[in-house]
Amino acid sequence: MSTDIPVREITKENPYKILFICLGNICRSPTAEGVFQHEVDEAGLSDYFEIDSAGTSAWHEGEPANSKTRSIAEQHGVKLHSRARQVKGSDTGYFDLLVAMDESNMDNMQHLIHTGENQKKMIKMRDFDPQPEDGNVPDPYYGGISGFENVFQIVKRSSLSLLDTLKPHIKS
Numbered sequence: 808m809s810t811d812i813p814v815r816e817i818t819k820e821n822p823y824k825i826l827f828i829c830l831g832n833i834c835r836s837p838t839a840e841g842v843f844q845h846e847v848d849e850a851g852l853s854d855y856f857e858i859d860s861a862g863t864s865a866w867h868e869g870e871p872a873n874s875k876t877r878s879i880a881e882q883h884g885v886k887l888h889s890r891a892r893q894v895k896g897s898d899t900g901y902f903d904l905l906v907a908m909d910e911s912n913m914d915n916m917q918h919l920i921h922t923g924e925n926q927k928k929m930i931k932m933r934d935f936d937p938q939p940e941d942g943n944v945p946d947p948y949y950g951g952i953s954g955f956e957n958v959f960q961i962v963k964r965s966s967l968s969l970l971d972t973l974k975p976h977i978k979s
Contacts, residue, residue, distance in 0.1 A: 812904055812930055812972065813927050814972075814973065816978050817856075817973065818979075819854040819855060819979075822856050822857045823856050823857070823903050823973060823976075824857040824859075824902045824903045824904070825902060825903065825904045825906060826859050826898055826902040826904070826905050827839035827843070827932070828863060828894060828905060828907045828912050829860075829862055829863075829912055829944075830863055830864055830866075830911070830915075830946070831867045831891065832861050832862030832892060832893075833862075833867045833873045833891050834873050834876045834947055834948055834955070835908040835946065835947070835958055836860035836862065836908060837872040837889045838879075838959060839860060839906065839966065840859060840887070841872075841887040842880070842885055842959070842966045843856075843858055843966040844858045845884070845885045846967060846970050847970065850970065852970075855977050859889070860889055861891075861893060862894065863893070863894055863912050864893065867891040868891055868892060869891060869892075870890065872887040872889065873955075875947070875952060875955045876955055876958075879952070879955045879959050880959065883963075895919075898919070899916075899920050899921075899925045902928065903928065905930070906931070906969075907932070908931070908944040909942075909946075910931070910943055916929060931943070932944050933961065933965055935972065936961060936965040936968065937968060938964065944961050945957065
């Protein structure tokens with residue numbers, strides 16, 4: 808499990824900004840956004856984080872998360888409120904951490920990242936998974952409902968680990 812990420816002091820005045828990224832921003836990245844937000848809220852740390860998600864494509868711009876994605880999340884008590892949007896070049900400078908769901912989305916982000924500093928912000932979600940397997944969060948779209956549950960479990964494990972990594976940097 809690789810956890811080498813850019814860290815800094817996290818305060819209410821300067822929250823840590825995380826962008827979760829997948830292809831269409833209707834399955835994996837909204838799940839990651841919702842799960843991480845849920846864990847942050849449960850820990851009472853909402854004021855210390857700004858959390859968003861986006862896709863490397865604009866295919867689903869403005870749409871809510873996939874209905875199966877929302878259903879699985881709701882079964883676990885997580886609400887997904889985001890609407891799909893495409894990653895913008897300005898996101899790479901604005902966010903502290905850019906979290907891609909797989910290698911393909913990491914590659915797709917390369918055309919937006921123009922500095923070495925921003926390159927250091929790019930990680931894969933499963934870099935924080937205690938069970939990383941091939942390092943990619945699989946696309947659940949064609950895998951039936953069990954594929955969506957699998958993605959939820961991967962994202963939950965990874966989110967908890969990521970939050971544990973960031974907590975020591977929070978200053979009240």
